[in-house]
Amino acid sequence: MGEWIKSIMPNVAKYSSKFWDSVGATFQMFAIAGVIAFIVGLLFGIVLVVTRKGGVCQNAVVYRIVDIITNFFRSIPFLILLIFLIPLTRRVVGTAIGVKGAIVPLVFGTVPFFTRQVEAALHNVDEGKIEAARSMGSGPVGIIFRVYLHEAVPELARVTTITAISLIGFTTMAGAVGAGGIGSFAIDYGQSQNHQDIVVVCVILLVLITFIFQGIGSFVAKKTTNRSLIKSIKSNSNHKKEK
Amino acid sequence: MIKITNLNKTYRSKTGDVYAAKNVTLSINDGEIYGIIGYSGAGKSTLVRCINLLEVPDSGTIEVNGQTLFDSSVGDDGKIKASVVKGKKLSEARRGIGMIFQHFNLLDRSTVFDNVAYPLKYCGIKKEEISSRVTELLDLVGLSDKKDAYPSQLSGGQKQRVAIARALANRPSVLLSDEATSALDPDATESILSLLKELNHKLGLTIVLITHEMSIIKTITDRVAVMEDGEVVEQGDTYDVFSKPRADITKKFVNSASALSKLDELLENDEFLRNAKKNRRLIRLTFDKNSVGDAVISELSRKFSVNVSIVLANVDILQAGTLGNLVSVIDGREDDIEAALDHLCKCSVGVEVI
Ligand SMILES: Nc1ncnc2c1ncn2[C@@H]1O[C@H](COP(=O)(O)OP(=O)(O)O)[C@@H](O)[C@H]1O
Ligand SMILES: [Mg+2]
Numbered sequence: 001m002g003e004w005i006k007s008i009m010p011n012v013a014k015y016s017s018k019f020w021d022s023v024g025a026t027f028q029m030f031a032i033a034g035v036i037a038f039i040v041g042l043l044f045g046i047v048l049v050v051t052r053k054g055g056v057c058q059n060a061v062v063y064r065i066v067d068i069i070t071n072f073f074r075s076i077p078f079l080i081l082l083i084f085l086i087p088l089t090r091r092v093v094g095t096a097i098g099v100k101g102a103i104v105p106l107v108f109g110t111v112p113f114f115t116r117q118v119e120a121a122l123h124n125v126d127e128g129k130i131e132a133a134r135s136m137g138s139g140p141v142g143i144i145f146r147v148y149l150h151e152a153v154p155e156l157a158r159v160t161t162i163t164a165i166s167l168i169g170f171t172t173m174a175g176a177v178g179a180g181g182i183g184s185f186a187i188d189y190g191q192s193q194n195h196q197d198i199v200v201v202c203v204i205l206l207v208l209i210t211f212i213f214q215g216i217g218s219f220v221a222k223k224t225t226n227r228s229l230i231k232s233i234k235s236n237s238n239h240k241k242e243k
Numbered sequence: 244m245i246k247i248t249n250l251n252k253t254y255r256s257k258t259g260d261v262y263a264a265k266n267v268t269l270s271i272n273d274g275e276i277y278g279i280i281g282y283s284g285a286g287k288s289t290l291v292r293c294i295n296l297l298e299v300p301d302s303g304t305i306e307v308n309g310q311t312l313f314d315s316s317v318g319d320d321g322k323i324k325a326s327v328v329k330g331k332k333l334s335e336a337r338r339g340i341g342m343i344f345q346h347f348n349l350l351d352r353s354t355v356f357d358n359v360a361y362p363l364k365y366c367g368i369k370k371e372e373i374s375s376r377v378t379e380l381l382d383l384v385g386l387s388d389k390k391d392a393y394p395s396q397l398s399g400g401q402k403q404r405v406a407i408a409r410a411l412a413n414r415p416s417v418l419l420s421d422e423a424t425s426a427l428d429p430d431a432t433e434s435i436l437s438l439l440k441e442l443n444h445k446l447g448l449t450i451v452l453i454t455h456e457m458s459i460i461k462t463i464t465d466r467v468a469v470m471e472d473g474e475v476v477e478q479g480d481t482y483d484v485f486s487k488p489r490a491d492i493t494k495k496f497v498n499s500a501s502a503l504s505k506l507d508e509l510l511e512n513d514e515f516l517r518n519a520k521k522n523r524r525l526i527r528l529t530f531d532k533n534s535v536g537d538a539v540i541s542e543l544s545r546k547f548s549v550n551v552s553i554v555l556a557n558v559d560i561l562q563a564g565t566l567g568n569l570v571s572v573i574d575g576r577e578d579d580i581e582a583a584l585d586h587l588c589k590c591s592v593g594v595e596v597i
Contacts, residue, residue: 132348
């Protein structure tokens, strides 16, 4: 196996420890920035939905602020954002390079995107359900958790998947400015040194990650939508009939 | 008892203000089924949504079971000062007022059981207690076998039953029904209406029922208010409103639920009927619950030597009794006709010469 890899991907084999380090770094960036962005984006998305006009905690000022911040950061291309945020990153984490330095721009790049997706997902929850919850005495907290988040789970799974895939893309871009990870590895050891096999392996790896995310996301979304529950019940009863 | 006095509600928008409720005063007694009828946009939903404060009125008062939920007064500066029940107290009040909707508004990702349990959870009620209450409620609406089903597996009528069970979970004294049967087929509509009637009898539940269909008002309500452009234009016992409608819109609604609506059409097309001249009259007789059994027609022809032929007849079965309408032609000598009409007026039959 080792011999075979050496023969078709000599450079990957040569730099294999560097390769695994870069995979680890990407994973680290993805996990840390992902968790933070998920929490913050979810929070912002909820805030936008409940404070908008006619929302359960209508508040024009809060809505406006979150809305503007979200729009502002969403309109900056990620590569520019990376540079723009360097001073802030230095102040917050002490350095603007490496995995640590990448977290801040990754969060800033992902949160606005995710916020809008969450907002749309929650917005899709039928107004009537919220009204029914209100008529039963639920307050804002009850409505957020028991209606909005509860009913939007499949949709949230879908948008989380999309966001996760775009975050992977961002981590590789952050690599271009020295964040480490698969992106850096592909540039520094692949492209710069003309090692095509390294670039190919990096691409395959990224495609694989994307497919896996997509698969998990679709699975969760399907399992949590009860339309599919019906299908599974129906097919079960069909099986029974056949027996 | 629900008391609404001088209620006003305006929606402001860029395209102009909409007066959805204008000076509405109503009182709804305990244990009655109170209907509110009006065309789309008349302000019916706005009015009932004010009862549980889903919508906050501009001015007026709302009192439910002795508790004032909304009150307003004009301050020294001429501005309206409103006091609204808020927070925990509002939640408490809402638990005493159930509500059902046109589109059921169930949680799609919850089972029937969890939907019905929704209002019982997080209120400090024990799990076993919730479970037994839900079972009881599903029994009440006849859906015990569906407790693990999801709403998408139910028919419209079944969904509305789940919604009714859910609305009754906290044993409210009042149920607000906003077009609850408008999305249902006739069979399901009938079964939901009879369920509501049953609940009204069994639990003494006060029901406020909104609809745009007179036939529903007719079959189930004790009293009715007719709304048009945010105003209550007529209200009273359903039977009275139905037998003697005053406002034009009420007449329209009454006709819509009765075969007599065809009368105008008939008159327009039938030369013979329209030209009621000498020796012939077109009359409309109204038999109320006291006279509906009387043999008036045969009596007429026997006593006054006139011929009575029936053009159109209709019997409405209302909650409070039967209401008959008869359009007929009287033929005979002038003085006989006059005498016959005089006699009719003395009976407890409504007479109208058309
Ligand atoms: N949230 C709202 N914002 C603005 N206008 C509204 C709102 N809700 C209702 N209206 C208006 O108020 C009027 C009464 O509406 P509604 O109470 O829903 O009537 P109904 O239930 O009798 O059909 C309509 O003209 C409607 O357009
Ligand atoms: Mg309505």
